[in-house]
Structures are given as C-alpha cells and as structure tokens.
Amino acid sequence: MRLVHRRPLLAGALAATTLVGVVGVATAASAATGCRVTYTVSSQWNGGFGANVAVTNLGDPLNGWQLTWSFTAGQQVTQYWNGTVTQNGGRVTVGNTTWNAALGTGASTSFGFNGSWNNASNPVPTDFALNGTPCTGGTTPPTPPTTPNTPTPGTPPPTTTPPPTPTTPPPTTPPPSTPPPTPSTTPSGAEATIVPDPSWTCGRSAGIVPPPRGRLVFRATAQLGAIRDVGVTQYGHRRILDIRGGTITGDRINGTILTGGLDLELTLGDGATELEQVAILRTGDGTPIYLRSCGVAPAGESTVRIVPDFEAPNSSAYAWLNTGTYVGTRTVDTTTNTLALAVYDVSGVSPADPRVQLRDPAGVAHQSWDCLTGSGTRGATVFTETVTLGGSVSVGASKRGTRNIIPITGGTTTGRVAGSVLPGGADYQLIGATSTLDARYVLSTNDRELILVRNCGAFGRLVPTFEARAAGPYAFLNANTWLSSDPGSAPGGVSITFYERR
Structure with a gap:
C-alpha cells in the first residue's frame, strides 16, 4: 500500500492547473503523427504536488511509447503509477507499461505521479514530446514515398523548366478533426x-x-x-x-x-x-x-x-x-x-x-484497521513523551461500550525521538469490561521529521505502531517491535514511555 502529502496549502497553490497541448508522435515516415497531452496539477501543498497526465494518440496506431518533458524549476518526480519513469536533471521520461503499450488511433492512456517543488514556482511543462517528436499543433500528414525520377522508355526526359506559378492559391484542405479520447474501460468511480x-x-x-x-x-x-x-x-x-x-x-x-x-x-x-x-x-x-x-x-x-x-x-x-x-x-x-x-x-x-x-501493489506491508497485539517484555527505553490534553467528550453507552474521547493539545518528547507532540488527534477510549485506549496523534522531531503514532490496546497491553519516512532517520520505528507503558499522570495531561520489545 502507498503514498501522500503536507502542511497548510499555500494560498496561491495550483489546486487544478491543466495544460492541453498537441504533440507529435515519431513513427515511420509513412505514418500520420500527432497526439494530445493533458497535464493536470491535481493538488499542491507545501513542498509537494500531485499530477495526472493523459495522452491521446491522434495518428496511426502505436505499439510502445515514451513521453518526455522538462521541468524548469527544479521539480522532481517522487512517486508514480501506470507508467515507468526516469528523470535526469529536469528531463523526465515516462514509458508505457506492458498493459498500456498499444495506442490505437484515437486511443488514450493516462498515468500519474507525485512530485516535489521549491514552494516558489511550479510551472507546467511546455515541451512535451512523444517518441521524440515535439509539439506540432496538430497531426502531421503521412510523408509520401520518394519515387525516383526515371524517364519512361520512349518518352522525352522531363523538362527542367518549372511549372508556372498559379495566380490563385490552391484550396486549403481543412485539417483533420481531432477524434475524441477513447472512453476509459474502467467505469467512473461515481457510477461503479x-x-x-x-x-x-x-x-x-x-x-x-x-x-x-x-x-x-x-x-x-x-x-x-x-x-x-x-x-x-x-x-x-x-x-x-x-x-x-x-x-x-x-x-x-x-x-x-x-x-x-x-x-x-x-x-x-x-x-x-x-x-x-x-x-x-x-x-x-x-x-x-x-x-x-x-x-x-x-x-x-x-x-x-x-x-x-x-x-x-x-x-x-x-x-x-x-x-x-x-x-x-x-x-x-x-x-x-x-x-x-x-x-x-x-x-x-x-x-x-x-x-x-482494487488490488494493492505486491510486496508492500498492509496497514491495519485493528489494534496490533504483541507479547514480550520491555527492553531498552526508546523515548518518553509528555502529552497535554483537552476536555474529554463522553459519548456514553453505545453499541460497542462507553466511548470517551480526550483531544490531544500538544506535548514534548525526549530520548531517541526528541521533539514535540503536535496538537490534533485524540485518545478515542472505549470503556467496558476490558477498557481499550486508541490514541492517534503526530510527533514533530527536532530535525523536522513527522511521525504518525497509534498507541492502542488494553491497559497493561498497549502496542504502539509508528509511521515514519522510510528513507528518513526514524525508519527504525516502522518495525512493529515496541511496547508502551500505560499513561501516567503528568502536568496538564499524561506521560508515556515507549520500549523495545524483547
């Protein structure tokens, strides 16, 4: 399972920027070429953005394609789907997968990606090219084959005198109409x-x-x-x-x-x-x-x-x-x-x-809907946090027991994870024959990493799970090998210590 992004979105963010252009498709000299590309910035946030790209083939059928463009403001592709992506500096190349390699005349395919940007400028690319042919503004008609100018036996050689220039231009052939994109074979999410x-x-x-x-x-x-x-x-x-x-x-x-x-x-x-x-x-x-x-x-x-x-x-x-x-x-x-x-x-x-x-990508861990369980004894201390709390909201007796919700308003952490507890989230407690804590909140470390915390389970058997950036300094937390103390009293809230699990 996979990917996402951050912080208050900038007021000037491009929430839905779209560029529609026509780019050429490099094929054999006898094939009509042409393509329409729609590039949409679907969301943008501090440091990142998401984009979707649709490609429509306006020429002869293709079996295999590469779409290229240049980022001009330092943007980088960080994650992608429905294509294969390489980037060298600002130059991005997206190739087909095995299932979308064939593009018939009028057929469309699409892919998407998440990227990073510098929070100053995120211009839309303008130099799209498909299989090496840049934007032409329409379809390019087939190039007629070159026939050798061999005189027919028994006839005089052709004159070298050019034909007279017509006094009126020949009639203009209207450009071929652009076929609509082929409807997606996947039903709309709103209907399916x-x-x-x-x-x-x-x-x-x-x-x-x-x-x-x-x-x-x-x-x-x-x-x-x-x-x-x-x-x-x-x-x-x-x-x-x-x-x-x-x-x-x-x-x-x-x-x-x-x-x-x-x-x-x-x-x-x-x-x-x-x-x-x-x-x-x-x-x-x-x-x-x-x-x-x-x-x-x-x-x-x-x-x-x-x-x-x-x-x-x-x-x-x-x-x-x-x-x-x-x-x-x-x-x-x-x-x-x-x-x-x-x-x-x-x-x-x-x-x-x-x-x-829907099918999750293979080889990736699955997130859990339920609390994790684990046995073992407490080992070395990893870090301790002091959490400040707001006024509780008691739902009272309901279908699963008595629900009591205590909002989290802040706090600090010390140890191998040093930083702060961000305001937001709560402990969504369920009180009954076996009382269960289910706290959700976010830590911000002193070196500006974010860690999502879920501390969950019955009193005396709390098992925390963490989500930290897999390529970051706290990726060790992503292993489910931890135990938690029960909440203890602290000024304005509670204190909790996390341990290695033996």
Missing part, C-alpha cells in the same frame, strides 16, 4: 461498485456501492488545520489532515464537527487511495457522536468512497445511526482548506455491476 483489496475491505468485501443509490443522510464541511506530509512510510505515502471544526446539515441530523479528528490518507504505489478518518460530531441538541470511516479510491479519483461507522448514545434520538448501513464520499478542497463529506443510507442496496476491483 468499488471492490476493495482484501487487506482493507472497509467491511464491504463484496463491494462499496455508489452512494447516490441510497438516501442522503447529511452533508458536512470540515475546516482543516495543518495538512501534514509524513512522506513514504512502510505502507505508502501518508498525509495527515487535522480536522479543526465544521458544520453538518441534513433532514434528520444537524450540528457541528469538533476539534480532535484526523483524516489519515494513504496513497499507494499504483495511485489508489486508502483512507481512515476519525471525527467527533455534536448535534444541535448537544448529543456527541463518534464517527470512524474507512475509505478507498481507484487511481486518478479525487473523491474517496467511504464507509462511515457511527457510535451515538443508545439513549439519544440518534441511536438509529448505530444500526444503519452507510456509504459516502469524501473530497478535499485545497483552495479553501476544507474537507467535504456526504453520507447516504444504503440499507437494502446490493453491490452490482459495473465494478472496479
């Missing part, structure tokens, strides 16, 4: 049932139905704080969106979104998305509701299909949320720094064709 990878089913292994097939329950807009890019971890490219409030509107539920939620977005190596989101809702009458959503999206889709799971007080007017079947959509608007949710009740709606099957 999405079948998740078995490692991340969201409880819908048979498929997540299109939300509009159900009945709208509510829409919500969450205001985002920081958007933090951890980088490529052991699972993929991780981006963490800090939820800082918002509003909910619907026929049966209205209210607000509270601070303390996190949107944990993972972009895989093939460009697909896996999402986990935790949020705290408060209805207009003051009822607190815990919302945890799982989501997926095919490569190239900016809207994530989510499966929301609600925990509302059993005694409240919103207890109906505990038993419904829901799906929805989640989108991020980087220009307004907001996150939009739409949730639908799909009770009675069965998965149906068309379907999009």
Whole structure:
C-alpha cells in the first residue's frame, strides 16, 4: 500500500492547473503523427504536488511509447503509477507499461505521479514530446514515398523548366478533426461498485456501492488545520489532515464537527487511495457522536468512497445511526482548506455491476484497521513523551461500550525521538469490561521529521505502531517491535514511555 502529502496549502497553490497541448508522435515516415497531452496539477501543498497526465494518440496506431518533458524549476518526480519513469536533471521520461503499450488511433492512456517543488514556482511543462517528436499543433500528414525520377522508355526526359506559378492559391484542405479520447474501460468511480483489496475491505468485501443509490443522510464541511506530509512510510505515502471544526446539515441530523479528528490518507504505489478518518460530531441538541470511516479510491479519483461507522448514545434520538448501513464520499478542497463529506443510507442496496476491483501493489506491508497485539517484555527505553490534553467528550453507552474521547493539545518528547507532540488527534477510549485506549496523534522531531503514532490496546497491553519516512532517520520505528507503558499522570495531561520489545 502507498503514498501522500503536507502542511497548510499555500494560498496561491495550483489546486487544478491543466495544460492541453498537441504533440507529435515519431513513427515511420509513412505514418500520420500527432497526439494530445493533458497535464493536470491535481493538488499542491507545501513542498509537494500531485499530477495526472493523459495522452491521446491522434495518428496511426502505436505499439510502445515514451513521453518526455522538462521541468524548469527544479521539480522532481517522487512517486508514480501506470507508467515507468526516469528523470535526469529536469528531463523526465515516462514509458508505457506492458498493459498500456498499444495506442490505437484515437486511443488514450493516462498515468500519474507525485512530485516535489521549491514552494516558489511550479510551472507546467511546455515541451512535451512523444517518441521524440515535439509539439506540432496538430497531426502531421503521412510523408509520401520518394519515387525516383526515371524517364519512361520512349518518352522525352522531363523538362527542367518549372511549372508556372498559379495566380490563385490552391484550396486549403481543412485539417483533420481531432477524434475524441477513447472512453476509459474502467467505469467512473461515481457510477461503479468499488471492490476493495482484501487487506482493507472497509467491511464491504463484496463491494462499496455508489452512494447516490441510497438516501442522503447529511452533508458536512470540515475546516482543516495543518495538512501534514509524513512522506513514504512502510505502507505508502501518508498525509495527515487535522480536522479543526465544521458544520453538518441534513433532514434528520444537524450540528457541528469538533476539534480532535484526523483524516489519515494513504496513497499507494499504483495511485489508489486508502483512507481512515476519525471525527467527533455534536448535534444541535448537544448529543456527541463518534464517527470512524474507512475509505478507498481507484487511481486518478479525487473523491474517496467511504464507509462511515457511527457510535451515538443508545439513549439519544440518534441511536438509529448505530444500526444503519452507510456509504459516502469524501473530497478535499485545497483552495479553501476544507474537507467535504456526504453520507447516504444504503440499507437494502446490493453491490452490482459495473465494478472496479482494487488490488494493492505486491510486496508492500498492509496497514491495519485493528489494534496490533504483541507479547514480550520491555527492553531498552526508546523515548518518553509528555502529552497535554483537552476536555474529554463522553459519548456514553453505545453499541460497542462507553466511548470517551480526550483531544490531544500538544506535548514534548525526549530520548531517541526528541521533539514535540503536535496538537490534533485524540485518545478515542472505549470503556467496558476490558477498557481499550486508541490514541492517534503526530510527533514533530527536532530535525523536522513527522511521525504518525497509534498507541492502542488494553491497559497493561498497549502496542504502539509508528509511521515514519522510510528513507528518513526514524525508519527504525516502522518495525512493529515496541511496547508502551500505560499513561501516567503528568502536568496538564499524561506521560508515556515507549520500549523495545524483547
């Protein structure tokens, strides 16, 4: 599973910059050449950006292609999908994969990538070339074969006198029309049932139905704080969106979104998305509701299909949320720094064709939906953290027990991981016969690395998992070989120590 990105997006960021051009395709001299390239900057954040590129062949069929362009402001491709990429300085070459090598006349293919930039300028490339032929502004007609000027026997040789110049220009042949791109053989994510990878089913292994097939329950807009890019971890490219409030509107539920939620977005190596989101809702009458959503999206889709799971007080007017079947959509608007949710009740709606099957890239670790477990004894101390906490939000008795949420407001760390605990996230405790902690938050080290923490399990058996940049100095944390102390009292919050596991 794979990839994602960071920090508050710059006000001038190019959230959806698109360049459409026509580039030539180098083929045999007798083949018509031409191509249309659409380059879209789909998102941009501090230090990084995502782009999608579509190529349409306007000439004779091709079997194998390479698209080249030049970055002029130091941009670098850091991760890609649906193509093979090499970069030498600013020069980028993208080649076909085995399954998209053939491009018939009018056929299209697409690929995407994430890249880095210098936060000053991210100009769109302008020198696209396909198989070495630069932009021509249209299709190039076939070059007629050269016929030797051999006189026919018995006829006089051709005169060397040129023909007279016509007084009027010959009629202009209209340029050939550009065929539309061939429709994708993959159904639109908005119309298809999405079948998740078995490692991340969201409880819908048979498929997540299109939300509009159900009945709208509510829409919500969450205001985002920081958007933090951890980088490529052991699972993929991780981006963490800090939820800082918002509003909910619907026929049966209205209210607000509270601070303390996190949107944990993972972009895989093939460009697909896996999402986990935790949020705290408060209805207009003051009822607190815990919302945890799982989501997926095919490569190239900016809207994530989510499966929301609600925990509302059993005694409240919103207890109906505990038993419904829901799906929805989640989108991020980087220009307004907001996150939009739409949730639908799909009770009675069965998965149906068309379907999009998702498969995680091979050879990559899978993230876990549930808490990890581990046995062993405590070894050497790795680091200690002091965490400051906000006022708790008690959902009360619900379908899984009594949910109590304690927002995290900051803190410090000392030891092999020295830095700070960033505000955002919470401990989403479940209190019952066996009380379980499930704390989610982010560390920022003194050398400016980000580490996503999940400390989870029953008291006395807490097992932490970390996500740090796989190529960074804290990659050792990505091994699941740690134990945690129970939270102990500290000024303004709690103190926790992490240990090597023997």
